[in-house]
Amino acid sequence: MVFNSSFMNFFRKKKTSKYPIAGKVAVITGASRGIGKAVAEALAERGAKVVIGDVLDTVGQTTTENINKRYGSHKHKVAVYQHTDVSKYRDLIQLFAVAEKEFGSVDIAILNAGTTKNMNALFTPLDDELEMAIYEVDVGGVVKGNKVAMLHMAEHGGVIVNTASMAGLMPDIYLNAYAACKHAVVGWTRSLAFVNKFAGIRVNAVCPGFVDTDMLNVPREGPNREPYADVAEVAPKTPMPVVVEAFLRCITDPSLAGDLLLALPDGVKKQPPYRPPESLTNKQMEERRVKYERELKAKDKAELAEAVKRFKATGR
Ligand SMILES: NC(=O)c1ccc[n+]([C@@H]2O[C@H](COP(=O)([O-])OP(=O)(O)OC[C@H]3O[C@@H](n4cnc5c(N)ncnc54)[C@H](O)[C@@H]3O)[C@@H](O)[C@H]2O)c1
Missing domain, CATH: 1.10.287 (Helix Hairpins)
Incomplete structure (x- = not known):
């Protein structure tokens, strides 16, 4: 059988063409400030609608208003804020429902909310709730968020990006509980590569190095002094535009599924797949x-x- 060249080009183009951002609807957790906020702005700038879920309501509402002022019009908003504690299914279900109600779809989901509270858990009291609090947000928020997102994307496909960390690939003598959480996000994301094969949903993660956000604002002096603050202060930082580029590549590059992009001080790098x-x-x-x-x-x-x-x- 002979295929003409335009027929073959159609398939070649389809395989390599970028997933478009313009016109898509993105749900982003932990986007009141920091990395999430920068990604939300970048998506709105490229023509997406964004739905922000966070616990920092006043800050989140200001971020949302600013995005609307900059990229929307007074007839058409491009951003919406919804109070969301990512450790709760109830809140996540509501967040995605708001996206459907306001903008008619969910195409992109970015599970970015994270905390470092109790990041060093070696000698804290033996208390179930205290112990699991960081896992509820940093792992639960990603796993639960991914499950809700997949239900919304099942009929038309989509892209999920999880925020992991370089602490998800390396041991850390101080941030032990945080590193355990981020290793879980890495393991979960890699295990979900398969979802693309039966549902057309690509799940990837970004692993940033140190980024200058409020998360690094830990006390250097006084009774709550964190010795880690001295290291964080001088550590080479990943510029925010590099972090944003990693998220945009996870979304737009159709070849990425179950992949990790490292956002490093010298640019974005793809982590090679693990070979057993x-x-x-x-x-x-x-x-x-x-x-x-x-x-x-x-x-x-x-x-x-x-x-x-x-x-x-x-x-x-
Ligand atoms: N800053 C860094 O050096 C760095 C490095 C690697 C990975 N990360 C990861 O990047 C992500 C964003 O962090 P950031 O650096 O922008 O810090 P950040 O503290 O500025 O932002 C974290 C956001 O998550 C929100 N959040 C926390 N708990 C939440 C909850 N239960 N429900 C909903 N929202 C919640 C916060 O209110 C905040 O808006 C986190 O997952 C963090 O672990 C940060």
């Missing part, structure tokens, strides 16, 4: 894996359709 030691696998296992992936793809596809039905019927 050879002794962990063999030919027979690899052959079975092909069949397993085929089966899983069909199973996951059916389960996602079922989950969407349940969500529409019960809100859960």
Whole structure:
């Protein structure tokens, strides 16, 4: 069979063409300030509608107003704020519902909210709630946010970007609980590469190095002195435009799924995929894996359709 060149070009173009930002609707958590705010502004500048969810309401409302003043018109707003504690399904479900109600869709979800509260947990009191608080936000906020986002994207596809950290790839002798959380975000994101194959939803993560935001504002003096502050003060910083570029690439590059982009002081770099030691696998296992992936793809596809039905019927 002979295909003419314009027919072949259509497929070539489709494979490499960038995912467009203009006209898309993005939900962003933790965007009242810092990295989330910079990403929300960059998306609005490129023609997206943004829905910001945060616990810092006054700051978030000001950020939203400024985005509307700059990129909207008095007839058409381009940004909306919704109070959201990312550790709560109730709030996340509401946040995504607001995006559908205000702008008719959810195409991009950025699960960026994070905290360093109790980041060093080695010798804190043996208290269940205190122990898990950082995991509820830094891990729970990402996992729960991804699950709600996938239900909204199931019928038309989309892109999810999680904010991890370089602390998700390296040990840290001081930020032990924070590093554990960010390792979890990395593991979760890489494990979700498969979702693109059956649902057309790409899930990626950005791992920034040190970025000059309020998060680095830790006390250097007094009873609450954090010894880590001395290191953070002089550490090479990733400029905010580099961090934003990493998020935009995660969104627009159709070849990225289950990938990590490092936002480093000298630019954006793609983290190579993890290659397991050879002794962990063999030919027979690899052959079975092909069949397993085929089966899983069909199973996951059916389960996602079922989950969407349940969500529409019960809100859960
Ligand atoms: N600043 C850095 O050096 C750095 C480096 C690597 C990764 N990160 C990650 O980047 C993300 C953004 O941090 P940032 O540097 O902009 O700091 P930031 O403190 O300025 O921003 C964090 C935002 O998350 C919000 N937030 C916290 N808890 C929340 C909750 N329960 N529900 C909803 N929102 C909540 C805060 O109110 C704030 O607006 C975080 O996930 C952080 O871990 C930061």
